[in-house]
Amino acid sequence: MLSLNVDATLAEPPYAQLRSQIVGAISGRSLLAGARLPTVRALADELGVAPGTVARAYKELEADGVIETRGRAGTFVSFAEDPLRRQAQQAATAYAAQVRSLGITDDDALTLVADALRATS
Template sequence: MIVRLDPNSKTPPYEQVKSGIARRIRNGSLAVGTKLPTVRALAAELGIAPNTIARAYRELEEVGLLETKGRAGTFVGASGDVTLRRARDAAAAYAEQVRALGLSADEALAIVKAALET
């Protein structure tokens, strides 16, 4: 199964599908070029409406994690690798600045957490 839903979660099903697929792309368990199930097939497998899957796929495509190739299907996109590389590069640059400023790792992480929450 490509993703699992938690029926007791307050998170909407489309968001669970979206975040589950995104997580698998980012951790490498869904590699670039992997063909995903059709909208109808995944909806049937999960027991939810096809529009729910379509919304998740569409939002993942908007951020470059998925590519739809017409009748050929939906695939894990290559830009997911680019996104991760950019994030790693930005993190490395930040770490370098933090060291130059003499901040501790705890202070640096607190700054990042605060920035992500805004």
């Protein structure tokens, strides 16, 4: 069973909390490809948030290819090969293009990434 929660005391908006928790559940393998997610209304009721909060999280996840909506059948974790890896690859490609346009060397670009990863762990 998917365990999500929203903490109103956090600075992070509720939709972003939901979004990151769902991504975390997928990358942690507690949500697998094809798993059905609760309806917007059901999850909103369960968490005590507005349906628009859940809808926004789902909309952003769908835009990123992490989940897919199949009309009345519901919302599911995407069957794409690996939506999280694909999203990370897109971010890496955008980063590479940006550092190239700034004239940053490959070694410096890699150092910047390593520093950023250490800072966020």
